[in-house]
Amino acid sequence: MAEIRNIVILTGAGISAESGIDTFRAEGGLWEQHRVEDVATPEGFARDPDLVLRFYDMRREAIQTKQPNPAHDALARLDEHWEGNLLIVTQNVDDLHERAGAKRVLHMHGTHLNAWCTACDVKNPWTGTLADRPPCPDCGQSALRPDVVWFGEMPYEMERIYAALRTADLFVSIGTSGAVYPAAGFVRDARSLGAHTLELNLDRSQGSGWFDESRQGRASELVPEWVDTLLDS
Numbered sequence: 001m002a003e004i005r006n007i008v009i010l011t012g013a014g015i016s017a018e019s020g021i022d023t024f025r026a027e028g029g030l031w032e033q034h035r036v037e038d039v040a041t042p043e044g045f046a047r048d049p050d051l052v053l054r055f056y057d058m059r060r061e062a063i064q065t066k067q068p069n070p071a072h073d074a075l076a077r078l079d080e081h082w083e084g085n086l087l088i089v090t091q092n093v094d095d096l097h098e099r100a101g102a103k104r105v106l107h108m109h110g111t112h113l114n115a116w117c118t119a120c121d122v123k124n125p126w127t128g129t130l131a132d133r134p135p136c137p138d139c140g141q142s143a144l145r146p147d148v149v150w151f152g153e154m155p156y157e158m159e160r161i162y163a164a165l166r167t168a169d170l171f172v173s174i175g176t177s178g179a180v181y182p183a184a185g186f187v188r189d190a191r192s193l194g195a196h197t198l199e200l201n202l203d204r205s206q207g208s209g210w211f212d213e214s215r216q217g218r219a220s221e222l223v224p225e226w227v228d229t230l231l232d233s
């Protein structure tokens with residue numbers, strides 16, 4: 001494989017599955033219990049804010065009891081030792097990449113650890129609940145929502161992501177079904193810009209056919225193995 005200097009890694013719910021965080025589309029997963037339109041859209045929030053705030057309160061609380069798994073640890077190790085450019089673009093709102101020690105992380109769909117005030121637009125760190133309508137620490141209004149990107153909303157830092165994809169020699173997708181755009185299209189962007197593309201996922205995903213290489217297995221096994229090979233090369 002040609003010289004690798006610049007790496008973009010896309011992660012999805014599958015990388016956190018072995019930490020005990022439900023994925024979206026598995027049996028009994030997050031979306032099984034709720035219709036996406038009801039809990040992950042601005043319209044759903046406008047229609048029933050209590051349902052949406054309770055859905056995110058439940059997930060925020062659950063995430064705080066979980067720990068990074070060997071896949072998060074391996075990416076943190078790669079981040080620490082990789083001298084070229086590296087960007088971990090995660091679709092996840094959990095902070096397990098950061099808690100494993102990764103630094104070069106970008107949350108394109110937001111984070112469960114912030115509350116965003118719809119009155120004054122300020123975002124504050126938040127680990128408590130929102131369904132009880134606490135006042136915004138800045139403006140005092142009870143107008144807080146989760147700082148996550150819902151369907152129909154603009155993902156965060158798209159320019160920074162596309163800039164990284166333009167210079168990537170290697171694009172690796174880990175633990176995502178490739179069901180949601182624009183994240184699901186990154187493999188095609190990377191490939192058209194000359195990157196080698198690798199998928200590490202439990203099952204074949206909707207995008208598997210776009211990858212130069214697609215390996216099936218558990219992230220906690222595939223990711224450390226891949227990082228070891230890369231760091232030893």
Ligand code: BV8
Pocket residue numbers: 011012013014015017018023024025026029040091092093109110148149150151152153154155158174175176177178179180181182183200201202203204205217218219220
């Ligand atoms: C946007 C919120 C405009 C936070 C999420 C038609 C065509 C193209 C696009 C669209 C279209 N119609 C509508 C759209 C746009 C829409 C979209 O893509 N809809 C889909 C349904 C077609 N997208 C949007 O609205 C986005 N915004 O388009 O704005 C724009 C466009 C371009 C540029 C700028 C602006 C916003 C989408 C964001 C939605 N928010 N999350 C939260 O609640 O958490 S989406 C949510 O689902 C995730 O964030 C993630 O992005 C997505 C997919 O989830 P995954 O992470 O992949 O999880 P999933 O359960 O699906 O899969 C898990 C995988 O892991 C599986 O493959 C499984 O095999 C694997 N796995 C399981 N266990 C393991 C494992 N792998 C390894 N090891 C294991 N142990």
